[in-house]
Amino acid sequence: MARSPLQTKLCDMFDIQYPIILAGMGGISGPISGPELVAAVSNAGGLGVLGCVFMAPQEMDEMIRKTKSLTDMPFGVDTVLPAEVPEKGTTAEFKADLSSLGQEQDELVKRLVVELGVDKSEPADSVKEATAGHSMSEQADDKAWSADLFNQQIEVILEHRVPVYAAGLGDPGPWVDKLHQHGTKVISVVGHVRAARKVAQAGVDLIVAQGHEAGGHNSRIATMPLIPQVVDAVSPTPVVAAGGIGDGRGLVAALALGAVGVWCGTIFITTKESLFEHYLKQNIFRGTEDDTVVTKVYSGKRMRVMKNALVDAWEKSGVPTLPMPLQSISILPIMDGAFRNERADIIPTPAGQILGMIKEPKTAKQVIEDMVDGAEKVLAELSTSKAA
Ligand SMILES: Cc1cc2nc3c(=O)[nH]c(=O)nc-3n(C[C@H](O)[C@H](O)[C@H](O)COP(=O)(O)O)c2cc1C
Secondary structure (H helix, E strand, O other), X not given: OOOOOOOOHHHHHHOOOOOEEEOOOEEOOEEOOOHHHHHHHHHOOOEEEEEOXXXXXXXXXXXXXXXXXXXXXXXXXXXEEOOOOOOOOEHHHXXXXXXXXXXXXXXXXXXXXXXXXXXXXXXXXXXXXXXOOOOHHHHOOOOEOOHHHHHHHHHXXXXXXXXXXXXXXXXXXXXXXXXXXXXXXXXXXXXXHHHHHHHHHOOOOEXXXXXXXXXXXXXXXXXXXXXXXXXXXXXXXXXXXXXXXXXXHHHHXXXXXXXXXXXXXXXXXXXXXXXXXXXXXXXXXXXXXOOEEEEOOXXXXXXXXXXXXXXXXXXXXXXXXXXXXXXXXXXXXXXXXXXXXXXXXXXXXXXXXXHHHOOOOOOXXXXXXXXXXXXXXHHHHHHHHHHO
């Protein structure tokens, strides 16, 4: 029997049934692609990837253990490796630097705390319970934002012999050999051809080319022109498409562009297993294709999020954003108040332009089944119209 076009090289590489990868997603308050979502995707025939961005090694270790207890199928771990972060440093240390490094930003933040009304509110009961009375900013004081952390994170991945490592940002080149020696395949997420060539030369196993439509950090180039150009530039290294893919039509389109599969974020963030805040999920259900914007306000790097009051006020102020990680640390006083009151109009809702397609909560298994059924339908229609 002929092999289905959906049984791609990606399925062979990772020993999975469908060429669908759950993007490793982390949020401002913790992982979104946590063990339950990752296991649900892997158990449904895709590849789940844990979102461990800037996560402490101990927490990563716990997440990996939990995931292993929920699935016997392959899964991955995603971290980011931005080149510009310093060798060492915690939130508390960077906070001390901010008064000299980001005075203009510091003043704007103080003004916005008042203008956005996040200054003197009582915490919601659920928040009091979860934080034991500590502000988000205080809780983050020990958090490391450094290249030193990246090495520690990779050590945890090596120790657990996780089947797949994905670098969501930056160049995993220096770690490729070591990861391979431990049996871990390496994915690199890129937004342009130059970066794709560089990581292909470094020997990564798979490149995710992520377009402008994507939620979270993304590229200046749209997915449609990006994929074929990356595919041509790095052949024979396989390429997976990301950005703006949320159903079977998108999956078939990605394969038509030369990709061996898809890496999806937005379509999974409202799933029942996702750890995205419940009130931010409501933003998604209300959203349309026109409700996102690309901004550096939350991380210092270009990120697609839903339009909201904070992005609007900061952009109007004309004050430049700080580089990663200082920008995220500079806005902590606003985030403190916003989290205290579950302010869905201030906390970032990273999401891509497929937003308008998501109207109800589904399980991860349903998302995958719908995508596969939709793709099979499109493929059947295409072959029928060709025969007619
Ligand atoms: C809520 C959210 C959080 C994200 N967090 C991360 C992250 O921590 N690391 C990462 O590599 N990519 C992250 N991304 C980007 C995704 O990995 C992925 O490339 C993107 O979602 C694909 O486009 P789509 O949103 O149109 O599916 C995030 C995306 C979203 C929507």
